[in-house]
Amino acid sequence: MTDSVVIWLKSTSVSQVMTMSPYVWPICEMLHFIGLALLIGGAGLIDLRLMGFFKSVPLSAVMQVRKWAALGIVINVITGALFFIGAPGQYIENPAWYGKLAFLFVAMVNVAVFETRQGKRILTIAAGEDTPVGFKVAGAVSMGSWFLVLYFGRMLPFIGNAF
Amino acid sequence: MTDLLTALAASSFSTWVRESPSIWAYPTILTLHTLGLGVLVGASWMVDLRLLGFASAIPTTALSRAFPTMWAGFWLNAFTGLLLFVGDPMKATTTVFAWKLGIIVVGVLLMIALKRRLAGRDVDAVGAGGGVKAIAIASLVLWVAAIATGRWMAYA
Numbered sequence: 001m002t003d004s005v006v007i008w009l010k011s012t013s014v015s016q017v018m019t020m021s022p023y024v025w026p027i028c029e030m031l032h033f034i035g036l037a038l039l040i041g042g043a044g045l046i047d048l049r050l051m052g053f054f055k056s057v058p059l060s061a062v063m064q065v066r067k068w069a070a071l072g073i074v075i076n077v078i079t080g081a082l083f084f085i086g087a088p089g090q091y092i093e094n095p096a097w098y099g100k101l102a103f104l105f106v107a108m109v110n111v112a113v114f115e116t117r118q119g120k121r122i123l124t125i126a127a128g129e130d131t132p133v134g135f136k137v138a139g140a141v142s143m144g145s146w147f148l149v150l151y152f153g154r155m156l157p158f159i160g161n162a163f
Numbered sequence: 164m165t166d167l168l169t170a171l172a173a174s175s176f177s178t179w180v181r182e183s184p185s186i187w188a189y190p191t192i193l194t195l196h197t198l199g200l201g202v203l204v205g206a207s208w209m210v211d212l213r214l215l216g217f218a219s220a221i222p223t224t225a226l227s228r229a230f231p232t233m234w235a236g237f238w239l240n241a242f243t244g245l246l247l248f249v250g251d252p253m254k255a256t257t258t259v260f261a262w263k264l265g266i267i268v269v270g271v272l273l274m275i276a277l278k279r280r281l282a283g284r285d286v287d288a289v290g291a292g293g294g295v296k297a298i299a300i301a302s303l304v305l306w307v308a309a310i311a312t313g314r315w316m317a318y319a
Contacts, residue, residue: 026314026315026317026318029314029317030310030311030314030315033197033200033310033313033314034307034310036197036200036201037200037201037204037205037208037306037310038205038208039201039205040198040201040202040205041201041204041205041206041207041208041209042205042209044201044202044205044206045206045209045229054225054228056222056224056225056228057221057222057225058220060220061218061220061221061222062221064217064218064219064220064221065209065212065217065218065221068208068209068212068217147198150194150197150198150201151194154190154193154194154197155190155194158186158189158190
């Protein structure tokens with residue numbers, strides 16, 4: 001089953017371009033790192049405020065950088081999918097890749113649960129006001145899981161053998 | 164110069180960084196270097212974007228507080244970058260390495276210039292002068308270039 005998926009993906013023109021061109025893969029890597037920095041900058045700032053840092057700034061104001069974190073995620077999901085289509089074999093049997101996907105899932109579920117359950121309360125945290133315990137936990141889970149996404153991503157060539 | 168780099172490459176510490184099968188050698192150094200990049204560039208970009216008018220509800224008086232985070236990312240990467248250089252000194256002879264280093268020097272100088280002009284001031288209300296927006300644009304672009312040249316080194 002997985003073998004036939006790998007063979008089919010590698011036969012696609014997208015996969016051919018990813019691996020044959022000397023420029024496309026490196027450019028996607030550059031974009032992937034730009035997305036990474038946008039995500040750490042945006043989500044990191046929000047997570048720190050959720051955890052109780054930078055209290056002088058209202059939480060609703062900090063939440064305005066959410067779109068930059070989201071842009072980072074979109075860039076990285078697209079470029080990540082291109083890497084996978086380009087060389088599926090090096091990911092599908094790579095434990096680090098599953099670690100990365102698992103914590104990406106944790107991070108996304110954490111955001112979804114927090115936004116649906118606490119969305120309205122976010123707007124009420126004013127300048128100088130500390131955050132409730134639930135907010136601190138959500139911020140810590142977010143920061144921890146994004147770090148592990150980065151960690152397992154960086155480990156792809158070392159735990160597995162991705163290039 | 165090349166002799167010096169060759170001697171460095173032959174040292175046992177250089178060999179450890181480059182060849183140790185330990186997860187704590189090259190893989191961990193590279194991971195921390197990536198984390199430092201994200202912290203320095205991510206925090207810089209958030210400040211730059213705010214100065215360009217995005218996320219306007221964040222008071223500009225608070226922006227000075229982002230700088231210790233940027234410096235933490237910078238020093239983490241100066242240290243891990245030094246280790247990566249010791250592990251593979253010949254990389255320092257490539258043109259792309261010279262570009263990367265030059266770009267980072269200018270990026271850090273812009274960061275210092277921005278910190279001095281902000282210094283807890285409300286830029287929106289009084290205007291800090293000295294082309295804060297121009298510095299923010301240059302900073303945004305330079306960190307993109309630093310990432311691009313850094314990634315390029317993997318293929319050079």
